[in-house]
Amino acid sequence: MPELPEVETVVQGLKPLVGATVMHTVVHNPQLRWPIPSDFTTSIQNSVIISLKRRAKYIIMQLSHDRTLIIHLGMSGALYLCTPHTALKKHEHITLTLSSSMHLRYHDVRRFGSFHLLNTPWQQHPLLCNLGPEPLEDSFNAKALKNTLKLKKRPIKAAIMDQRIVVGIGNIYASEALFASNIHPLQPAHSLSLRQYEQLVSHCKRLLTYAIKLGGTTLKDFVNPDAKPGYFQQTLHVYGREKQPCSTCNTPLECVRITQRQSTFCPHCQPLKT
DNA sequence: ATCATCCCCTGATGGC
């Protein structure tokens, strides 16, 4: 599934499209996370792609005439380039024909992704105006995070997966960062020491940076909607490893549900401190 | 205001 590093990789891979014009658009299935409005195809026609960037897990495509296309890949979304002759796959919902005569296709099995075409500044959009800091920027640091969460009783794992607290940390990175920091996922956020926040922040940054670096292997395959980074297979210590021995102490890993998400942890290495 | 819970969707998986 696309996490922050994969979205970053997709954005880098789409950079060659800057300068291209959207000649023609076909919406094969408008039923995504939010329905694509019927005027989408005419509204985006003849737009020039000015720039591409990432904010949280959103792809921000700046277009001519002060329009912005915001794409979220949801759980299973993928963007890839192909020729017009490439057969349409089952879950391809949108095709953009570009001036380079290439197709940019959106593929999304579970349709949790979204397309929004804006004519207002994207920073003001309801979905983006309350986002927390980027985890790799200096504004995400131990002191600021501890201050933000000093009165919050919710589990630390729920807090760091909250978009308003910090963006881009999904279930995998939250689980792995907490394991690396020896923090129990149910630990109330306000009860963490500054030292623990320093560990947590630094491991979040380290894991995301490492995954972005490995995203390079995804980059060359990004035309393949089924491409999965080797990162997922290789370096996970707790995610998806319930009942398997801890890589540090061999204690069987345990699993709790936090905000409807599986949260695997080592009961020995990640003690709950009361 | 703050949280936990529900829900959207499909493919993979497991039980029978």
Added chain:
DNA sequence: TGCCATCAGGGGATGA
């Protein structure tokens, strides 16, 4: 082999 139930998950909507 087929059929059904269960589950995963980002994150907005809902309700306590």
